[in-house]
Amino acid sequence: MPTPLTWQDATITAAVPETPRVRRLTLAVGWPAPFRAGQHVDVRLTAPDGYQAQRSYSIASSPTTPETIDLLIERLDDGEVSGFFADVAEPGDAIELRGPIGGAFVWDPRMGGPLLLVAGGSGVVPLLSMLRHRAEAAPGVPALLLYSARTAEDVIARDELLRRDAEEPGFRLMLALTQGPSGRRIDAGRIAGALAALGMPAHTFVCGGNPFVSAISDLLVEAGLPARTIRTERFGG
Ligand SMILES: Cc1cc2nc3c(=O)[nH]c(=O)nc-3n(C[C@H](O)[C@H](O)[C@H](O)COP(=O)(O)OP(=O)(O)OC[C@H]3O[C@@H](n4cnc5c(N)ncnc54)[C@H](O)[C@@H]3O)c2cc1C
Known part of the structure; x- marks a missing residue:
């Protein structure tokens, strides 16, 4: 076996x-x-x-x-x-x-929510699995994805995420596009906006490259989230 x-x-x-x-x-x-x-x-x-x-x-x-x-x-x-x-x-x-x-960076419906998911680039991949599972098995769990990508065409699963945002009452998508004239990284203001929309998350998952995960973790703790509720996955870089 x-x-x-x-x-x-x-x-x-x-x-x-x-x-x-x-x-x-x-x-x-x-x-x-x-x-x-x-x-x-x-x-x-x-x-x-x-x-x-x-x-x-x-x-x-x-x-x-x-x-x-x-x-x-x-x-x-x-x-x-x-x-x-x-x-x-x-x-x-x-x-x-x-x-x-992987045993720590996992979500299943028993854990419930609200669920705050924060992705940088391809760091959205494991969060997509969580969102897809949530939609099938626990659609009542409130979830918000704050997703930083370079441009709109770099947004992975863009059509699916926009559709979920429009159709799933419990799901919000917030995109932070970093390139172009109005490009902006995820900062304290974006985190505050996400928390205002979602409420205090029971679980937060952050995934992306090393600098992204470090910066976001600091912002989340500064925003008042208990460190024990934040789980991170680092893709390297
Ligand atoms: C748990 C886990 C899950 C992962 N899941 C994914 C995933 O779903 N999709 C995905 O595309 N990648 C994912 N990665 C990253 C992946 O494992 C590789 O590190 C990545 O594909 C680069 O490998 P490479 O051989 O092409 O580059 P390498 O030949 O190892 O490196 C080429 C150059 O890129 C730099 N680099 C390496 N990794 C990164 C990175 N993540 N970001 C920016 N620069 C980097 C290196 O420093 C080097 O300069 C994950 C990593 C981990 C640890």
Whole structure:
């Protein structure tokens, strides 16, 4: 019986552009256990000479469909592994993968809300899994996504998020676009606006690159959120 730490083959069943820099890969997996929203997998690439590279990618899809998972991979300049998934990998390819991994950065409906989700760039990926799961299993839980992206076309799952914002009474989307004439990063004013709209969150999840997560965590604590209610995931950078 494989465990989450056993390397297994997973087959790519679809690969489509999500934004100009992000590609969505769907993988058929044989899971040892159902996953939880917020968890990630490790993937491992092996070159013909035996050189191996291993990276982590969050699961974007909902735990209610555990037989396939969606990964959303951003192409980084000079990125060793992201470049392969963004440009080279194709449906039918088998890749080595292990998981699901991660015990702290998870949300499930039992935990309830209100839920404050704060994303920088591809850090929205595990938060998408939480939002999708919430919509299916706990639509009454109030949730707000404060999402910083460079431009409107860089917003991952933009159509879905706008639709949820329009259709789901308990969900609010707040976008902070950083480029362009009115570009603005998430600052204390944005955090205050999110808290005014949502109320005091029971759980806050922050995900993105290292500088983003550090800056947002400080702003949240300064805004009065108890540190024990804030969970963070750092993608590196
Ligand atoms: C738990 C976890 C979940 C993750 N989930 C996702 C995900 O869902 N989608 C996704 O696209 N990535 C995700 N990442 C990041 C991913 O694991 C890789 O770090 C990323 O794809 C870069 O790998 P690379 O081999 O292409 O770049 P590398 O060859 O390792 O690095 C290339 C250059 O990019 C810089 N760099 C590395 N990582 C980052 C980063 N995250 N942001 C900015 N610069 C960086 C490096 O310093 C270097 O200069 C996750 C990371 C963790 C730890």
